[in-house]
Amino acid sequence: MEARQNTLTITGLRTEFLTPEGPLAAVDGVDLAIPRGSIVGLVGESGCGKSVTALSVLGLVPPAGRVAAGEIRFGETDLRTLGEGALRKLRGNRIAMIFQDPMTSLNPVYPVGRQVAEVLRLHRRLDRWAAKARTVELFQQVGIPDPAARYDAYPRQLSGGLRQRVMIAMAMACEPELLIADEPTTALDVTIQAQILRLMGDLRRDHGTAILLITHNMGVVAQLCDYVYVMYAGQIVEAAETFALFRAPRHPYTQGLLKAIPSLEGTADRLYTIRGSVPDPRCPLPGCRFCPRCDQSRQDCARQVPDLRALAAGHWVRCCHIS
Ligand SMILES: Nc1ncnc2c1ncn2[C@@H]1O[C@H](COP(=O)(O)OP(=O)(O)OP(=O)(O)O)[C@@H](O)[C@H]1O
Numbered sequence: 001m002e003a004r005q006n007t008l009t010i011t012g013l014r015t016e017f018l019t020p021e022g023p024l025a026a027v028d029g030v031d032l033a034i035p036r037g038s039i040v041g042l043v044g045e046s047g048c049g050k051s052v053t054a055l056s057v058l059g060l061v062p063p064a065g066r067v068a069a070g071e072i073r074f075g076e077t078d079l080r081t082l083g084e085g086a087l088r089k090l091r092g093n094r095i096a097m098i099f100q101d102p103m104t105s106l107n108p109v110y111p112v113g114r115q116v117a118e119v120l121r122l123h124r125r126l127d128r129w130a131a132k133a134r135t136v137e138l139f140q141q142v143g144i145p146d147p148a149a150r151y152d153a154y155p156r157q158l159s160g161g162l163r164q165r166v167m168i169a170m171a172m173a174c175e176p177e178l179l180i181a182d183e184p185t186t187a188l189d190v191t192i193q194a195q196i197l198r199l200m201g202d203l204r205r206d207h208g209t210a211i212l213l214i215t216h217n218m219g220v221v222a223q224l225c226d227y228v229y230v231m232y233a234g235q236i237v238e239a240a241e242t243f244a245l246f247r248a249p250r251h252p253y254t255q256g257l258l259k260a261i262p263s264l265e266g267t268a269d270r271l272y273t274i275r276g277s278v279p280d281p282r283c284p285l286p287g288c289r290f291c292p293r294c295d296q297s298r299q300d301c302a303r304q305v306p307d308l309r310a311l312a313a314g315h316w317v318r319c320c321h322i323s
Contacts, residue, residue, distance in 0.1 A: 006073070007178050007210035008034040008057065013070035015049075015056045024281045026052040026065070028234035031308075034178070039204055039211040041225035041242070043218060043257065047278045049234040050214045054180050057212075058097060059087040074178065093123045096171035096209075100183035102163040106155040112166045113139070113151025119173045138169040142199055161192035168199050175207045182214040197224055218261050222246055227314075230254045233279050233289040236308060240315040250317045252294045288320060296321070 015027040027049045034040045042050050055061045057072055059079065072079040074095065079087065091097065099105055107115060116138065117131035126134060132151065139147030142165040155163055164184060171179055181200060185193040201224060203209045213225060221228055221242060228245050230238040230253065238251040249255045256274035276293040279285060285292070291301040301320055308318045 005035055006033045007036050007075065008032075008212065009071075009073040010053075010057065011071045011073075013053065013056060013072065014068045015052050015061060015065060016068045017062075017065040019064075019282060021282050023068075025068075025234055025284075026281055027056060028281075030070070030231070030234075030236055032229055032236065032239075034210045034212055035227075036177075036210055037204060037208040038226045039200070039213060039224050041221040041228040042212060042214045042231060043216060043221055043228060044231035045216055045257075045274075045278055048231045050231055051182055053231070054097075054182050054212065054214055057180065058091060058095065059084070092119060092170075093174050094176055095178045095180065096174050096176040098164070098167045098171060098179065098181040098184045100186050102160070102167045103155060105167060106163060108155055111152045111154055112158065112163075113153075116166065116170045116173055119170055123174055134173070135169070138172055139166075141172070142166075142169045143195060144169070161188050161196070164188060164192075164196055165199070168196065168203070171209075172203055172207070176209055179203060179209050179211045180214070181211060183216070184213075185220065186215070186217070193220075200224065218257055230257065234281060235289065235318065236316070237290065237318045238316065239308075244312075244315055250311060250315070250322050251290075251319050252296045253290050256293075288318075 010030060010032040013027050013030040014025055016023040016025050030053055042053065044050055052061065056067050057079065061067060067080060074090070106112065113132070113135050116135045120126045120131040120134055121128065136147045136151055139150055144150050144162060144165050158166070185196050188196065197220060200211060204211055215221060225242045228240060228242050229236050230251065232253050238245065238249065238254045245254065246258065249258050259272040260274065274293055279289060287302040287304050288306050291297045294301065298321060304320045306318045306320045308316050311317055311322065
């Protein structure tokens with residue numbers, strides 16, 4: 001895929017946090033591309049660096065951290081060269097975001113309708129009445145019951161599912177080119193989860209929005225994504241089209257994640273889990289970072305640093321023993 005066809009192209013991203021023990025690389029050399037109008041998944045266990053990748057794109061890395069290296073291109077623009085003012089203009093307009101807990105993004109002291117209408121007034125230049133009418137219409141589209149009454153509700157008066165719908169309505173209001181959704185359905189029950197995922201699919205279909213979907217849920221990936229990046233210990237360890245990844249996962253970590261999906265048949269007595277846990281980024285391992293947890297590791301894995309190599313068109317794997 002040529003870079004100019006991408007809505008987002010991340011190259012060599014390294015994001016560090018300053019700790020008393022020295023700098024810690026939460027994201028360590030990540031390359032990731034989102035072609036226009038596609039839905040790309042970023043998966044991995046907790047602590048792998050998914051959220052920090054998203055925050056780096058948005059220019060929202062917390063104060064102790066910084067993007068130390070790499071390029072983040074939104075279309076032709078290198079986001080790292082933009083000042084805070086220009087970045088703020090892009091966020092909530094051409095780039096929208098949805099987080100796991102919408103309370104962190106919604107202002108608790110303003111009615112939710114006014115918050116969405118504000119976006120329409122600011123970015124779509126609608127007057128007060130048109131913005132209100134469009135907001136109620138958007139609330140209806142995202143399945144908020146009694147949308148006119150909910151316009152005046154405060155965030156705390158709504159359920160988690162309704163708050164997440166408000167966030168989607170806000171994202172739809174801007175008709176963004178890029179939506180970054182970080183665990184958008186994790187806190188919701190399964191039925192609401194499916195509805196929110198459907199709405200994101202609609203956003204892509206109706207507005208051509210490219211979506212980066214961050215999740216640890218492989219089922220969600222299978223349902224929605226065109227392409228998947230698997231992240232482990234700050235690095236991409238496998239990347240492939242969704243169909244190829246599910247049909248023939250090559251990295252032992254990806255194989256473990258897929259084995260851990262609960263099956264409907266429920267044949268296994270216990271749900272599979274990958275033994276061990278994500279390594280502490282403060283103590284980087286000399287060889288393959290997955291080696292201590294890998295059930296296929298060999299003697300040299302602890303010493304050899306694997307590169308991300310192409311196995312087939314569009315299928316990349318970081319493992320010393322796969323060719
Ligand atoms: N403010 C911070 N200060 C220091 N380290 C941080 C900070 N935020 C994140 N990290 C570290 O960065 C690493 C990656 O964290 P990140 O939140 O990106 O993981 P994640 O894959 O998104 O996990 P989760 O699904 O739990 O959000 C972790 O080791 C974490 O400890």
